[in-house]
Amino acid sequence: MFKIEKGLIHPAYKFKAFEEAPWDQMEVGDSFLAKNVSETEGRAICRIYGQKLNKNFDATLEKENEGIRFWRVEEDRKIVDYEIKLLNLLRKNGKLTKGVILNRFRGMTYPKLNEMLVNLQKQSLIIVHTKNHPRRKDKIFLYEAV
Numbered sequence: 001m002f003k004i005e006k007g008l009i010h011p012a013y014k015f016k017a018f019e020e021a022p023w024d025q026m027e028v029g030d031s032f033l034a035k036n037v038s039e040t041e042g043r044a045i046c047r048i049y050g051q052k053l054n055k056n057f058d059a060t061l062e063k064e065n066e067g068i069r070f071w072r073v074e075e076d077r078k079i080v081d082y083e084i085k086l087l088n089l090l091r092k093n094g095k096l097t098k099g100v101i102l103n104r105f106r107g108m109t110y111p112k113l114n115e116m117l118v119n120l121q122k123q124s125l126i127i128v129h130t131k132n133h134p135r136r137k138d139k140i141f142l143y144e145a146v
Helices: 015-020 039-053 077-091 098-104 110-122
Strands: 031-035 056-062 067-073 127-134 141-146
Touching: 015 039, 015 056, 039 056, 039 067, 077 098, 077 141, 098 110, 098 141, 110 127
Parallel strands: none
Antiparallel strands: 031 067, 056 067, 127 141
């Protein structure tokens, strides 16, 4: 025999519930807890609402509450986190083009990547190599961690 269960959210509508969350009212340092969401889903939700509102959000796993805590974070901290990830990516893989880097960091925009690369160059943490494109007459820029 089958038992009818009521009040469950269909997986296709799971993210729709987050439209009611107070994303636009949150100040830096504010957070809220959501249950029944994985950490991967939480990060995707942060990316979606961050792009919609042009703000930065982060999701962290709360072990004692068995949920995900969504935080409003500062712009600078987020860029520094991405810069660290970018340096680690370049250290592991060697020379990479901007296109390859963007493919690895889905959700990042081209202007933010340019800003990060300029910041890292100013700090002398990366160097830029140029080489001629094999078919076209322009140059290819390759970025490498020092």
